Amino acid sequence: MHRSTSRPSERTPLLTASTESLASETSTAVESIPTSPTANDFALVNKISRTDLIWVLAGLWSAVFLGALDGTIVATLLSPIGSYFNESNRSSYIGTSYLLSVCCFTPLYGRLSDILGRKGAMLLALSLFGSGTLLCGLAPSMDSLIAARAIAGMGGGGVMTVSSIAVTDLIPLRQRGLYQGMTNILFGLGAGLGGPLGGWMNDTFGWRSAFLLQMPILAFSFFLVILKVNIKLPEEVRNQSLHTKLRRIDFFGSLTLVGTVGCLLLGLSLKSTEELPWSHILIWGLLVASLVFCIFFVLVESYWAPYPVMPMRLVxxxxxxxxxxxxxxxxxxxxxxxxxxxxxxxxxxxxxxxxxxxxxxxxxxxxxxxxxxxxxxxxxxxxxxxxxxxxxxxxxxxxxxxxxxxxxxxxxxxxxxxxxxxxxxxxxxxxxxxxxxxxxxxxxxxxxxxxxxxxxxxxxxxxxxxxxxxxxxxxTNKLRERIQCPDAAEIIEAIRHSTSIIPDLSEPLRKAAVDSYDDAxxxxxxxxxxxxxxxxxxxxxxxENPLPGTHEEQEEVYRTxxxxxxxxxxxxxxx
Incomplete structure (x- = not known):
C-alpha cells in the first residue's frame, strides 16, 4: 500500500498524519480500545427522539443551572454567615473548601462515567452535591459548614463534567458547540440570579433558607436523570461484573492527583487569605508536598495504573x-x-x-x-x-x-x-x-x-x-511608601482589608489609597x-479535525x- 511521506501542516488532522507518528503516539492506546462493533457504534444505539432529548437536557442542564446558582448564592452569603457564627475572619474558607473539592474531584468523574455509566456518575455527583447543600442548611457551626461545602464540592465538580460527556454522547460533534453555548447561557443565568436571590432569601427567611431552597431543583434534576438518562455504554463494559468495574478505578492515581491539586491550591489559598509569608512552614510545606505528590502521580499514571485517571499518552x-x-x-x-x-x-x-x-x-x-x-x-x-x-x-x-x-x-x-x-x-x-x-x-x-x-x-x-x-x-508596598504618619500601620491595614473606608479618609490619605490601588x-x-x-x-x-454533522458520520470518523x-x-x- 502506498503511503504519503510528506510532512503534515500545522493544522493537519491527526487522521491524515503519517503512520509512524500515529504509531508512536498511540501504540499503548490500541491495546485498551474495544474491538467489538458494538463499541464502535454505541452512539448510534444512543440516538433518541427529540422529546426524550429535551427531557434528558432538562435533567442535565437543571443541575448545571443549580451549580451556577449555588456559587453566587454562597458568595453573597459569606458576610451574613460569618456574622451569624461570629467568625467573619473564617468566612472565606466556605468558598475555598468548595473550590478545592471541585478541583480535586472533577477529573475523577471522567473515568467514573465509563465505569458507573453516565447515569450512575451523574447520580453520584448529584447525591454528593445535594447532601453537602442540605448539611450546609443545617450546619450548627462554622467548622461543620466548611466541611459540608467540601462535600458539596465533591459532587459539584462532577455535575458539569458528566453533563458535558452525556451531551457529547447524544449530539453529533458539529452541533455540539451550539449545545455547549446553550449550556453556558443557563450557567450564566444561574450565576446572575444567585446573588440577588441569595440576598433576598437571607433578608426574608435567613441564610439557611438559601441552601434549603435548592433541594426542590436538585430533586427535579435527580429524578429526571433516573427516568430519562439511559445512555448505553459499549456492550463489553456493560457485561462486566462489579468487581471488574471496580478494578478499573485508578485509586493510587486518584489519591496522588487529589494530593497534588489539593496541596497546591490550599497552599496558595492560605497565602492569599491568611496573608502568610512564602517562608512560612505551612506554605512551603504544602507546596513541597504538592510537588512530591505530582511526581508520584506521573509515575503511577505512566507505569502502574492499567486504567489511568489521566493517561499520560493522552495529555x-x-x-x-x-x-x-x-x-x-x-x-x-x-x-x-x-x-x-x-x-x-x-x-x-x-x-x-x-x-x-x-x-x-x-x-x-x-x-x-x-x-x-x-x-x-x-x-x-x-x-x-x-x-x-x-x-x-x-x-x-x-x-x-x-x-x-x-x-x-x-x-x-x-x-x-x-x-x-x-x-x-x-x-x-x-x-x-x-x-x-x-x-x-x-x-x-x-x-x-x-x-x-x-x-x-x-x-x-x-x-x-x-x-x-x-x-x-x-x-502594601505602595501604601507604605505613601503613608508614613504615626499610626500608619493601622491605617494601611484598614485600607487593605476594606475599600469602603476610603471615601471617608482625609484628602491626602484618600489619594494615597486610590493611587496605591490603581498601581497594584x-x-x-x-x-x-x-x-x-x-x-x-x-x-x-x-x-483542525473533522466535525461530523450526524451520528453516522461521527461513527465513521471514529472507525477510520x-x-x-x-x-x-x-x-x-x-x-
Whole structure:
C-alpha cells in the first residue's frame, strides 16, 4: 500500500498524519480500545427522539443551572454567615473548601462515567452535591459548614463534567458547540440570579433558607436523570461484573492527583487569605508536598495504573496538551479579571458596590453571546481553528485596554472594554472543548473531558489566588511608601482589608489609597494580558479535525481513526 511521506501542516488532522507518528503516539492506546462493533457504534444505539432529548437536557442542564446558582448564592452569603457564627475572619474558607473539592474531584468523574455509566456518575455527583447543600442548611457551626461545602464540592465538580460527556454522547460533534453555548447561557443565568436571590432569601427567611431552597431543583434534576438518562455504554463494559468495574478505578492515581491539586491550591489559598509569608512552614510545606505528590502521580499514571485517571499518552499528545494549557491560562486570566474589575471601581473610582457589580453586566452578556456564536459558527462551517485564534486575540485586546485605564478614561471605555474578554473567552472555552473531543477516540472521550475541566477549574482558582497575592504585595508596598504618619500601620491595614473606608479618609490619605490601588491593579491587569497572550500561543498547535454533522458520520470518523491507528501499530510491529 502506498503511503504519503510528506510532512503534515500545522493544522493537519491527526487522521491524515503519517503512520509512524500515529504509531508512536498511540501504540499503548490500541491495546485498551474495544474491538467489538458494538463499541464502535454505541452512539448510534444512543440516538433518541427529540422529546426524550429535551427531557434528558432538562435533567442535565437543571443541575448545571443549580451549580451556577449555588456559587453566587454562597458568595453573597459569606458576610451574613460569618456574622451569624461570629467568625467573619473564617468566612472565606466556605468558598475555598468548595473550590478545592471541585478541583480535586472533577477529573475523577471522567473515568467514573465509563465505569458507573453516565447515569450512575451523574447520580453520584448529584447525591454528593445535594447532601453537602442540605448539611450546609443545617450546619450548627462554622467548622461543620466548611466541611459540608467540601462535600458539596465533591459532587459539584462532577455535575458539569458528566453533563458535558452525556451531551457529547447524544449530539453529533458539529452541533455540539451550539449545545455547549446553550449550556453556558443557563450557567450564566444561574450565576446572575444567585446573588440577588441569595440576598433576598437571607433578608426574608435567613441564610439557611438559601441552601434549603435548592433541594426542590436538585430533586427535579435527580429524578429526571433516573427516568430519562439511559445512555448505553459499549456492550463489553456493560457485561462486566462489579468487581471488574471496580478494578478499573485508578485509586493510587486518584489519591496522588487529589494530593497534588489539593496541596497546591490550599497552599496558595492560605497565602492569599491568611496573608502568610512564602517562608512560612505551612506554605512551603504544602507546596513541597504538592510537588512530591505530582511526581508520584506521573509515575503511577505512566507505569502502574492499567486504567489511568489521566493517561499520560493522552495529555502529551499535541491537541489535548494545547487545549489543556489554553484552558488553564485562559481561565486564570478570566477569573482574575472577574474578581479585580469590580475592585477597581470600588477602590479607584470609589463607586458603590452595586455600581461596581453593574460594570460586569456587559461581560456577562458577552459570555452568553460568545458561546452561542462559537457554536453557531462551528455548526455552519465545521471549522474551529480560525475562530479559536480570533477569540483569543479578543481577550488579549480586552485585557490590554483594561490595563490602560486611568483617571482620564471615558465612561464608554469603562463599560465596554471588558466585553471582548467575555466574548472571546466564552468562545475559546467552547471551541477548545470541541477540539479536545474531536482529537481523541471514543474510548478516551470521557477522560479527555474530565481533563479539560480539571485544567479549567484549577486555572480559575489559581487566577484568583495568585492575583490576590500579587495585588496585596504591591498594594502594601505602595501604601507604605505613601503613608508614613504615626499610626500608619493601622491605617494601611484598614485600607487593605476594606475599600469602603476610603471615601471617608482625609484628602491626602484618600489619594494615597486610590493611587496605591490603581498601581497594584494595573500590574494585575498587565499580568492578565500576558496570561491571555500565553493562552493564544497555546492555541496555535491545536489541529483542525473533522466535525461530523450526524451520528453516522461521527461513527465513521471514529472507525477510520481506529483503523488507521491499528494499521500503524501493525506496521510498527512488523518492523
Amino acid at each position: 502529551t499528545q499535541r491537541t489535548p496538551l494545547a487545549v489543556s494549557l489554553s484552558n488553564f491560562f485562559g481561565s486564570a486570566a478570566a477569573f482574575s479579571m472577574l474578581y479585580n474589575v469590580p475592585l477597581y471601581f470600588s477602590a479607584v473610582r470609589l463607586n458603590s458596590s452595586t455600581d461596581a457589580g453593574l460594570h460586569l453586566l456587559p461581560h456577562s452578556v458577552a459570555i452568553s453571546t460568545g458561546s452561542v456564536f462559537a457554536g453557531w459558527v462551528m455548526r455552519k462551517t465545521g471549522k474551529l481553528y480560525g475562530l479559536t485564534l480570533v477569540s483569543c486575540a479578543l481577550t488579549v485586546i480586552a485585557a490590554t485596554m483594561v490595563a490602560m485605564w486611568n483617571e482620564n478614561t471615558s465612561n464608554f471605555h469603562l463599560w465596554v472594554d471588558i466585553a471582548p474578554q467575555g466574548l472571546g473567552m466564552a468562545s475559546v472555552i467552547t471551541t477548545t472543548l470541541i477540539a479536545m473531543i474531536a482529537s481523541v477516540g471514543k474510548e478516551d472521550l470521557a477522560v479527555a473531558t474530565g481533563i479539560t475541566y480539571l485544567f479549567r477549574t484549577t486555572g480559575q482558582v489559581l487566577g484568583v489566588s495568585l492575583s490576590g497575592a500579587l495585588l496585596q504585595a504591591i498594594l 491593579l494595573r500590574v494585575v491587569f498587565i499580568c492578565q494580558a500576558a496570561l491571555n497572550f500565553i493562552c493564544l500561543l497555546c492555541c496555535i498547535p491545536i489541529q 481513526r481506529r483503523n488507521t491507528i491499528s494499521e500503524a501499530n501493525d506496521v510498527e510491529s512488523a518492523q
